[in-house]
Amino acid sequence: MSGKHTFVNSKYPRFDLPDKARGETVYGTDLRFADMLTAKILRSPYAHAKIVAIHTEEAKKLPGVVAVLTGKDHPWRIGRVIDDQPFLAIDKVIYAGEPVVAVAAVNEKTAEKALDLIKVEYEQLQPVFDVEESASGNAPVIHEGFADYFFVPPAEYMAGSNICSHKKVRKGDTEKGFAMADFIVENRFYSPMGLACCLEPQVCIAQVASNGSITLWDSTQSVYRVRRALARVLRKKEKDIHIIVPHLGGGFGEKNCINQELVAIGLAMHSGGRPVKVQLNREEQIQAAMTKHACVVYIKSGIKNDGEILARQVTAYYDTGAYAHTGPTVSGQAGFTAAGPYKIENITIDSYCVYTNKTPAGSYRGYGVPQVSWAYEQHMDIIAARLKMDPLAFRLKNVLQNGDETMSGEIVHDCALKECIEKAAAAIDWNAPAPALAPGKLRGKGIAGAWKSTGAPSVHLATIRMEQDGSVVVGNSTTEMGQGCLAVFQAITCDELALLPEDVNVSLPDSIYTPYTEGTTSSRAGAFDGRAVYDAAQKIKQQLFSLAAPLLEVDIEKLELRDKKVMIKGTETGIAYGNLLSKSDIGHAGNLFAQGEYRTNYVIKPDPQTGQSPLPTSSWLYAAQAVEVEIDTDSGTVTVLRVASAHDVGIALNVLNCEQQVEGGVLMGISNALYEDLLFDEGGHVRNNSFVDYKLLTVRQVPPIETILIEDMPGSAGVYGAKGLGESSLIAISAAIANAVYDATGIVSTNLPITAERLYWAIKEKEKRE
Amino acid sequence: MIKPLQETVLLHVNGKEHLLDVEVSELLLDVLRDRLGLTGSKKGCETGECGACTVLLDGRPVNSCLVLALDAVGYEITTIEGLSPVDGPLNPVQQAFVDFGAIQCGYCSPGMIMSVTALLAENSAPDDEDIKKAISGHLCRCGSYVKIMDAVRYLSTVRQDENMKMTVELEKRER
Numbered sequence: 001m002s003g004k005h006t007f008v009n010s011k012y013p014r015f016d017l018p019d020k021a022r023g024e025t026v027y028g029t030d031l032r033f034a035d036m037l038t039a040k041i042l043r044s045p046y047a048h049a050k051i052v053a054i055h056t057e058e059a060k061k062l063p064g065v066v067a068v069l070t071g072k073d074h075p076w077r078i079g080r081v082i083d084d085q086p087f088l089a090i091d092k093v094i095y096a097g098e099p100v101v102a103v104a105a106v107n108e109k110t111a112e113k114a115l116d117l118i119k120v121e122y123e124q125l126q127p128v129f130d131v132e133e134s135a136s137g138n139a140p141v142i143h144e145g146f147a148d149y150f151f152v153p154p155a156e157y158m159a160g161s162n163i164c165s166h167k168k169v170r171k172g173d174t175e176k177g178f179a180m181a182d183f184i185v186e187n188r189f190y191s192p193m194g195l196a197c198c199l200e201p202q203v204c205i206a207q208v209a210s211n212g213s214i215t216l217w218d219s220t221q222s223v224y225r226v227r228r229a230l231a232r233v234l235r236k237k238e239k240d241i242h243i244i245v246p247h248l249g250g251g252f253g254e255k256n257c258i259n260q261e262l263v264a265i266g267l268a269m270h271s272g273g274r275p276v277k278v279q280l281n282r283e284e285q286i287q288a289a290m291t292k293h294a295c296v297v298y299i300k301s302g303i304k305n306d307g308e309i310l311a312r313q314v315t316a317y318y319d320t321g322a323y324a325h326t327g328p329t330v331s332g333q334a335g336f337t338a339a340g341p342y343k344i345e346n347i348t349i350d351s352y353c354v355y356t357n358k359t360p361a362g363s364y365r366g367y368g369v370p371q372v373s374w375a376y377e378q379h380m381d382i383i384a385a386r387l388k389m390d391p392l393a394f395r396l397k398n399v400l401q402n403g404d405e406t407m408s409g410e411i412v413h414d415c416a417l418k419e420c421i422e423k424a425a426a427a428i429d430w431n432a433p434a435p436a437l438a439p440g441k442l443r444g445k446g447i448a449g450a451w452k453s454t455g456a457p458s459v460h461l462a463t464i465r466m467e468q469d470g471s472v473v474v475g476n477s478t479t480e481m482g483q484g485c486l487a488v489f490q491a492i493t494c495d496e497l498a499l500l501p502e503d504v505n506v507s508l509p510d511s512i513y514t515p516y517t518e519g520t521t522s523s524r525a526g527a528f529d530g531r532a533v534y535d536a537a538q539k540i541k542q543q544l545f546s547l548a549a550p551l552l553e554v555d556i557e558k559l560e561l562r563d564k565k566v567m568i569k570g571t572e573t574g575i576a577y578g579n580l581l582s583k584s585d586i587g588h589a590g591n592l593f594a595q596g597e598y599r600t601n602y603v604i605k606p607d608p609q610t611g612q613s614p615l616p617t618s619s620w621l622y623a624a625q626a627v628e629v630e631i632d633t634d635s636g637t638v639t640v641l642r643v644a645s646a647h648d649v650g651i652a653l654n655v656l657n658c659e660q661q662v663e664g665g666v667l668m669g670i671s672n673a674l675y676e677d678l679l680f681d682e683g684g685h686v687r688n689n690s691f692v693d694y695k696l697l698t699v700r701q702v703p704p705i706e707t708i709l710i711e712d713m714p715g716s717a718g719v720y721g722a723k724g725l726g727e728s729s730l731i732a733i734s735a736a737i738a739n740a741v742y743d744a745t746g747i748v749s750t751n752l753p754i755t756a757e758r759l760y761w762a763i764k765e766k767e768k769r770e
Numbered sequence: 771m772i773k774p775l776q777e778t779v780l781l782h783v784n785g786k787e788h789l790l791d792v793e794v795s796e797l798l799l800d801v802l803r804d805r806l807g808l809t810g811s812k813k814g815c816e817t818g819e820c821g822a823c824t825v826l827l828d829g830r831p832v833n834s835c836l837v838l839a840l841d842a843v844g845y846e847i848t849t850i851e852g853l854s855p856v857d858g859p860l861n862p863v864q865q866a867f868v869d870f871g872a873i874q875c876g877y878c879s880p881g882m883i884m885s886v887t888a889l890l891a892e893n894s895a896p897d898d899e900d901i902k903k904a905i906s907g908h909l910c911r912c913g914s915y916v917k918i919m920d921a922v923r924y925l926s927t928v929r930q931d932e933n934m935k936m937t938v939e940l941e942k943r944e945r
Contacts, residue, residue, distance in 0.1 A: 013868060017876070018864075020875075020876030021864035021865075022850065024851075026809070029813060032804070197909075198875075199812070199814040199909060199910075199911055200814070282815040282816060484874070663917070664914065665913070667913035668913055690819060692819055698906055698915075699908075700906055702919070
């Protein structure tokens with residue numbers, strides 16, 4: 001699957017950008033229809049409380065109100081792994097901000113007024129917010145009805161517990177490894193909840209026809225997963241749920257889960273065929289939409305004095321908040337990798353997904369891996385310091401390379417991680433001494449490696465339809481949320497069918513027209529859906545050859561595609577696609593259609609007791625990120641001076657896209673590392689529910705970023721050998737910054753984020769000790 | 771149905787006049803989006819913190835989610851739709867954002883482009899500090915800041931030599 005590329009592997013401009021620059025691109029928030037109703041949601045003020053009574057009579061009487069619903073109206077429960085989330089709270093609320101009553105009205109003001117007229121009586125229950133306390137077995141049980149929920153592995157029911165999944169890895173004999181070690185290093189690290197902060201909030205418009213069929217305009221990353229879950233819960237046929245996905249103003253995983261669909265559908269069912277729009281405001285988006293899992297990680301290693309890592313034990317507690325969403329797969333997939341990409345004979349990992357009475361957590365760029373990377377990559381530097389070894393040398397000694405065995409028994413293949421580490425370090429002049437600095441300033445360098453497995457198995461289908469004039473429409477259900485996959489699919493199609501970008505349109509997801517794909521997640525759309533596009537193009541090519549061969553009076557083997565024509569190889573004789581498809585003397589061909597596919601059903605599911613599998617995933621992401629920081633000791637402020645981010649991409653499908661993904665991931669990572677922290681008060685309410693209080697990086701904190709794309713190790717799964725990088729650009733950056741801070745100050749940042757205040761006090765404490 | 775107080779106003783938007791009945795509490799952003807169908811200005815936070823709704827009032831950038839429609843009377847209001855003709859080429863700022871890949875999801879882009887347009891109208895040779903100041907009120911979660919800075923530096927006449935290099939780089943991209 002290689003060949004000469006014209007558009008692929010270049011920096012050619014994304015075709016979606018001019019419309020975006022004009023403000024013409026249509027997002028879910030821009031959609032409106034005649035007679036459309038506006039929905040508003042009354043939310044719980046308590047983190048854990050019994051619902052005693054709900055009084056909606058006054059609200060229902062308000063002119064302009066069309067529907068008022070509570071959980072009792074439709075006792076639906078839905079989820080991605082566990083159907084644990086009611087569309088509106090039933091009997092009790094389990095986080096502050098949980099939807100309790102939904103209203104559809106002719107306009108926003110009327111809907112808001114209706115909310116004011118609703119009275120809910122609660123009886124407060126004891127909440128639990130701390131993830132370890134919740135996992136201890138001594139906390140109030142949050143989901144008493146779990147045994148009756150529909151759920152799929154890796155979720156599991158543990159009676160009397162708030163733990164909803166437990167991922168295990170058992171390799172070798174960890175205790176023996178500890179016993180044989182020269183020394184042991186043990187640490188605990190914590191990452192807080194955080195937010196994707198898509199600038200476009202979640203939005204869903206639902207319309208229900210009198211025959212019961214449903215149309216949704218939905219800002220989702222996973223049209224088919226959402227449809228399957230909705231069909232299951234609503235007891236409908238999948239064909240009767242039509243989901244149309246417009247452009248998304250950011251996704252980052254947040255829109256991978258079940259979002260506002262059931263609220264919109266529920267209201268629409270009671271609105272006489274009128275469409276109902278649910279659109280969250282920023283406060284709702286922050287307090288109740290979807291967070292990144294908070295995570296506590298215990299990590300312990302047994303080390304030989306020569307720097308060999310004999311054994312490692314990791315225990316991770318992922319805080320999934322009130323509802324699981326993707327929590328069990330996040331904690332499972334990330335927990336699987338929690339010992340890090342290093343050669344270790346003896347490994348024990350336990351990764352738990354735990355309910356608490358907080359905002360639900362779900363997918364977030366990196367899928368739980370940044371949280372464990374935060375732990376194992378800092379742990380590596382702490383060990384290196386104990387060994388009096390350069391952290392870079394310690395990594396290079398232990399990093400997994402082709403032929404090594406991973407924690408699951410897989411033999412490492414197609415892996416350029418070592419090269420990533422070397423190149424990232426070189427790019428920030430790792431060995432150059434720090435310049436002379438003003439008093440009160442310190443400088444440090446840090447590096448961290450990243451690996452992440454791609455979710456598998458997965459199915460990716462794409463269609464190509466060649467119209468009678470030879471132009472082409474590519475159909476695929478990848479959501480365009482900024483990552484530029486549409487342009488990648490366009491480039492692949494152009495290269496394979498000898499077309500120009502102006503000849504190729506790429507559709508957005510529409511469940512009636514575009515075929516199944518697993519969801520725009522796990523950094524795989526470009527590589528895997530791209531492979532399905534490639535496959536469809538090969539089939540179209542064969543159809544073109546079959547049509548042209550008799551006309552050109554040669555065998556198919558003598559034909560090739562060139563400049564929108566089927567040509568006889570080595571000659572200037574041929575026929576243009578448009579002529580071929582519309583030729584009337586042979587009866588025109590209509591249009592050509594082909595479906596391409598890529599399936600990763602060859603992966604071998606890890607054993608649930610040991611996590612062992614020789615082929616647990618279709619593709620690994622590998623990257624390394626190196627940073628230099630300057631610290632102002634008088635304020636504790638960390639300034640990132642420069643970043644080098646090296647990625648094992650196989651091939652850069654679009655060099656511009658790759659740079660965008662890397663720069664974007666790095667900046668999100670710096671923001672995570674230094675600023676972002678979702679804060680809760682003692683009642684479980686989000687304290688910083690605006691962009692003023694929930695700090696994000698701005699243009700002022702942007703350092704120079706060097707993107708290094710390593711293209712000499714093609715992968716076996718993605719199109720042309722491509723591997724993903726959407727998530728690996730974020731994974732290691734927080735730990736790399738922490739390691740740079742450690743290099744400069746000797747202070748370990750156990751808790752994210754590394755705020756100026758935290759570092760200031762840590763510096764003061766250290767000064768006092770010395 | 772709640773029927774708030776209304777007033778009839780004349781708004782000048784993108785060179786056209788619109789006579790509208792607006793609610794006294796109605797935001798300029800809502801009027802632009804919901805009444806005039808100018809959905810290029812985006813709603814990201816509704817509290818003036820993200821900059822996605824930025825429009826120009828007599829050439830000066832404002833968060834249209836913080837301005838009452840009533841208070842926009844008498845100003846020439848320019849939205850992203852007013853920067854370039856529908857059938858015509860992009861304006862230079864829009865074109866530079868496209869060429870440099872300074873756009874990813876595109877939700878922040880109209881606001882960014884409005885602020886940069888205002889900056890360049892006032893100062894054709896902004897330096898990095900000027901550029902950062904102009905867009906520091908805008909959030910871009912895709913993290914396009916590096917490429918946005920590149921795009922605006924290219925437009926700035928302060929760095930002619932560097933712009934020559936960038937032009938060569940851009941031409942290399944063309945195929």
